[in-house]
Amino acid sequence: MTWLQRRVRPEQIRELSLLVLIAIAIAFFGSFIDGYYSFRTFNRIASSVAIITVVAVGQTLVVLTRNIDLSVGSIVGFTAYFVGTLIANDNGINPLLAVAIAIAMGAGLGVVNGVIVAWGRVPAVVVTLGTLAIYRGVLVDLSGAKTVTTDSLPDWLTGLPLVNVAPIGNLDIRPLFVLAVVIVVIFQFATTYLSFARRFYAIGSNPEAAQLVGLPMRGVVFLAFVICGALAGLAGFMFLVRFGNITVEAGRGLELSVVAAVVVGGVNIFGGSGTVAGAMFGAVLIGTLEQSLFRLGISEFWLDAVLGLLILLAVASDAVILQRLRALWGGAELKLVAKEADSVSGERRAPRP
Amino acid sequence: MTGAEDSADGATAVAPVLEIRRVAKRFDATQALDDVSLSLHAGEIHALLGENGAGKSTLIKIITGVHQPDRGQIMLAARSVTIRSAADAQRLGIAAIYQEPLLFPDLNVAENIFISHQDRGAVVSWAQMFHEAESILAELGVALDVRSPARGLTLAAQQSVEIAKAISLNVRILIMDEPTASLSAHEVQELFKLVRDLKRQGVAILFVSHRMEEVFEIADKVTVFRDGRLISTRARLEATPQGAIADMVGREIDLTKTRATAARTDLVLSVSALGRQGVFEGVTFDLHRGEVLGFAGLIGAGRTDVGLALFGIEPATSGTILLNDKPVAIRSPRDGMKLGIAYVSEDRRQLGLVLPMSIFANVTLPVLRRYLNRFGLVRTSLERGTADAFRARLAIRAPSVDLEVAKLSGGNQQKVMLSKWLNTDPSILILDEPTRGVDVGSKAEVHAIIAQLATEGIGIIVISSDLPEVLALSDRVLVMREGRQMAILDRAEANQETVMTAAMGQRPANSLDGSAP
Numbered sequence: 001m002t003w004l005q006r007r008v009r010p011e012q013i014r015e016l017s018l019l020v021l022i023a024i025a026i027a028f029f030g031s032f033i034d035g036y037y038s039f040r041t042f043n044r045i046a047s048s049v050a051i052i053t054v055v056a057v058g059q060t061l062v063v064l065t066r067n068i069d070l071s072v073g074s075i076v077g078f079t080a081y082f083v084g085t086l087i088a089n090d091n092g093i094n095p096l097l098a099v100a101i102a103i104a105m106g107a108g109l110g111v112v113n114g115v116i117v118a119w120g121r122v123p124a125v126v127v128t129l130g131t132l133a134i135y136r137g138v139l140v141d142l143s144g145a146k147t148v149t150t151d152s153l154p155d156w157l158t159g160l161p162l163v164n165v166a167p168i169g170n171l172d173i174r175p176l177f178v179l180a181v182v183i184v185v186i187f188q189f190a191t192t193y194l195s196f197a198r199r200f201y202a203i204g205s206n207p208e209a210a211q212l213v214g215l216p217m218r219g220v221v222f223l224a225f226v227i228c229g230a231l232a233g234l235a236g237f238m239f240l241v242r243f244g245n246i247t248v249e250a251g252r253g254l255e256l257s258v259v260a261a262v263v264v265g266g267v268n269i270f271g272g273s274g275t276v277a278g279a280m281f282g283a284v285l286i287g288t289l290e291q292s293l294f295r296l297g298i299s300e301f302w303l304d305a306v307l308g309l310l311i312l313l314a315v316a317s318d319a320v321i322l323q324r325l326r327a328l329w330g331g332a333e334l335k336l337v338a339k340e341a342d343s344v345s346g347e348r349r350a351p352r353p
Numbered sequence: 354m355t356g357a358e359d360s361a362d363g364a365t366a367v368a369p370v371l372e373i374r375r376v377a378k379r380f381d382a383t384q385a386l387d388d389v390s391l392s393l394h395a396g397e398i399h400a401l402l403g404e405n406g407a408g409k410s411t412l413i414k415i416i417t418g419v420h421q422p423d424r425g426q427i428m429l430a431a432r433s434v435t436i437r438s439a440a441d442a443q444r445l446g447i448a449a450i451y452q453e454p455l456l457f458p459d460l461n462v463a464e465n466i467f468i469s470h471q472d473r474g475a476v477v478s479w480a481q482m483f484h485e486a487e488s489i490l491a492e493l494g495v496a497l498d499v500r501s502p503a504r505g506l507t508l509a510a511q512q513s514v515e516i517a518k519a520i521s522l523n524v525r526i527l528i529m530d531e532p533t534a535s536l537s538a539h540e541v542q543e544l545f546k547l548v549r550d551l552k553r554q555g556v557a558i559l560f561v562s563h564r565m566e567e568v569f570e571i572a573d574k575v576t577v578f579r580d581g582r583l584i585s586t587r588a589r590l591e592a593t594p595q596g597a598i599a600d601m602v603g604r605e606i607d608l609t610k611t612r613a614t615a616a617r618t619d620l621v622l623s624v625s626a627l628g629r630q631g632v633f634e635g636v637t638f639d640l641h642r643g644e645v646l647g648f649a650g651l652i653g654a655g656r657t658d659v660g661l662a663l664f665g666i667e668p669a670t671s672g673t674i675l676l677n678d679k680p681v682a683i684r685s686p687r688d689g690m691k692l693g694i695a696y697v698s699e700d701r702r703q704l705g706l707v708l709p710m711s712i713f714a715n716v717t718l719p720v721l722r723r724y725l726n727r728f729g730l731v732r733t734s735l736e737r738g739t740a741d742a743f744r745a746r747l748a749i750r751a752p753s754v755d756l757e758v759a760k761l762s763g764g765n766q767q768k769v770m771l772s773k774w775l776n777t778d779p780s781i782l783i784l785d786e787p788t789r790g791v792d793v794g795s796k797a798e799v800h801a802i803i804a805q806l807a808t809e810g811i812g813i814i815v816i817s818s819d820l821p822e823v824l825a826l827s828d829r830v831l832v833m834r835e836g837r838q839m840a841i842l843d844r845a846e847a848n849q850e851t852v853m854t855a856a857m858g859q860r861p862a863n864s865l866d867g868s869a870p
Contacts, residue, residue: 009502192477193476193477193479194475194476194477195473195474195475195476195477196475198460198464198468198477201457201459201460202457202460202468204459205457205458205459205460206455206456206457206458208455209455209456209457210457211439212439212449212455213439213440213443213468213469214438214439214440214441214442214443214469215468215469268459272457272458272459273459326504326505
């Protein structure tokens with residue numbers, strides 16, 4: 001094993017290759033679109049990426065446990081609409097309270113998913129496909145198909161997307177972008193250093209072993225869905241901030257972008273490996289493609305096809321490229337070293353695998 | 354119960370670490386455990402023997418908190434305890450290591466060792482964890498990169514990680530459930546060194562194995578189970594393998610009895626300088642009708658790879674294969690099957706059988722074409738007929754061939770595998786670890802079947818890590834080491850020493866390399 005192989009794992013190479021892909025994508029679009037390299041483009045892409053990222057962080061936790069949450073798009077629409085209605089009816093509401101309500105609402109919807117998956121033993125794909133439709137249906141029914149409009153919202157909310165948090169030269173740094181970065185940093189840290197968060201990895205990596213060492217499987221899966229719901233709720237608020245006008249269609253199809261971001265970001269769809277930071281890079285690539293293809297005037301149906309293709313490519317490359325890399329790296333070698341107490345002669349090395 | 358429990362081991366003055374008192378457990382119609390009492394002392398290696406379904410696994414699951422006993426008590430250091438979960442067992446200082454180590458492939462070695470520690474604080478200190486993992490492994494005399502993921506570790510390395518895990522938890526009772534089933538003879542010896550070390554440190558060890566010679570090498574006490582009851586507990590010095598086997602099956606079986614050998618007649622297969630780039634090379638041997646050629650060597654020596662090459666799963670890249678004196682190219686399993694070669698995989702679950710399917714569907718799968726009617730539909734009555742014939746011929750214990758294969762015991766699954774490949778009418782049969790994880794009774798039956806097939810004129814290659822098995826079955830033994838053929842030993846010169854010497858890399862002085870005389 002070379003020095004490089006010891007330092008860098010195949011999984012990290014995969015994440016780094018994503019940066020190269022993002023650079024290629026930007027260079028590609030830059031050569032086709034006039035004025036692509038501008039702060040306006042950056043901000044437009046950044047606010048789109050921010051929303052996908054926040055939801056993708058939650059989705060990452062769920063996917064790590066060998067599950068999936070397809071209802072995130074509906075949760076985003078649900079919270080965006082109802083929190084929007086709430087604020088429209090009471091413009092004096094405390095902004096932080098509004099955010100807290102959005103998060104709690106999302107978490108509540110996540111609880112439903114989590115309970116059915118963890119304790120009902122129903123596959124997550126089925127459960128969340130069901131709740132995707134149910135949450136959207138409830139939204140359409142309760143809203144009476146009305147729309148939240150920008151002019152019914154208070155100024156602090158409609159002005160929020162344009163606030164400049166930390167001006168770096170001519171570059172404006174927007175609140176949504178900052179919020180997404182903060183979320184990524186918090187969860188990247190948590191999933192690396194908090195022992196309870198390491199359980200997301202353990203359970204997805206080998207459920208049978210997790211059972212045998214006594215990890216609380218159901219609790220962990222439940223928690224993943226609740227956090228995913230809560231972050232989708234937060235993203236719902238961000239959605240409201242970004243668009244102002246919220247119809248019952250809000251966030252529809254977002255699950256496709258989010259799952260694409262997570263999978264392209266190197267989170268193994270079969271659980272156990274991947275990082276929050278990787279999912280963020282995935283979101284950056286997906287967001288860049290979405291916004292740029294949109295500017296090229298390509299229809300959104302083709303956009304969906306591109307996302308679908310990316311998911312397939314990412315999963316296929318996981319199966320092929322990562323396996324090759326792992327084979328190249330090989331497993332750690334076992335060596336039996338003579339202890340001082342022993343004086344054993346003969347072959348001491350274990351056979352090569 | 355037959356109370357041979359208080360055997361003279363000199364440790365009766367000290368309270369046992371673990372005492373099972375009159376424990377019983379029933380699953381539906383099966384009395385899995387019936388009034389079992391057993392005690393385990395510190396620094397003692399206590400072997401459990403018994404056929405599959407004898408109750409060993411149920412006992413282990415009760416001790417590790419997977420099942421709750423219907424009746425009876427579990428005493429830990431003279432205190433009655435209730436073990437409700439794996440976490441409970443762990444808190445009480447009980448750990449278990451299984452045949453297939455259960456590690457987290459995506460987590461690194463250090464994290465695998467410490468994953469079940471509840472007391473290490475909310476924040477992981479990676480530097481400290483790596484350091485502690487390294488020192489535990491060093492204590493074991495094992496050097497392993499603690500930062501690398503568990504994915505891709507050899508089975509022996511995985512066992513070491515499991516043992517390190519147990520040590521890190523300060524276990525007082527270590528249960529080892531067939532830990533050697535997938536290890537080569539050399540690795541078994543390394544494992545035993547670790548086990549003896551733990552014993553010296555006062556850990557009580559419950560050791561389950563189907564390999565008699567291992568049990569008699571390492572155990573202090575030997576307990577035999579049959580049909581959910583404890584039949585006998587004896588100090589090792591007072592026990593004999595024959596006696597233990599008799600207790601296990603209720604009759605005497607001799608597994609070391611060598612097969613009557615046949616005269617070498619027609620050559621069916623002649624292989625010369627066979628190799629696969631980077632895996633093995635220079636394999637040269639002849640196989641005759643009715644001959645059993647054993648493949649011995651350590652795990653990873655390339656024996657299975659030769660088998661895979663001969664059947665075409667991972668084709669050879671150099672050398673020649675003559676089948677009935679005609680050169681052949683085997684590039685896929687389809688080629689292998691067409692040429693009358695059958696390969697019975699060592700991995701029954703993944704490569705061999707479709708577990709949720711019925712016995713008959715499994716048996717006819719490779720040659721399903723033969724069972725089609727003129728509309729191209731499968732005639733299940735024909736399939737059942739074939740499967741029924743094999744059920745009778747190989748004594749597969751199942752009420753009907755419609756039964757799912759998943760519901761059969763290991764020995765019977767092995768027989769279904771054999772049926773499936775015999776149904777292709779092979780002239781060459783390659784058996785890879787034919788009795789791994791199979792109980793003694795079925796093992797003797799599988800051996801008898803192999804002998805029978807040889808007399809029917811099939812040329813048979815037996816790849817096995819169970820050396821006594823290879824010696825008992827084979828007319829000649831081909832020994833491999835690190836992808837090279839070391840020797841071909843005739844029955845007269847093949848014994849434990851000569852085979853192991855060759856497998857460890859020293860060429861026996863009087864070996865005959867290459868083809869038969």
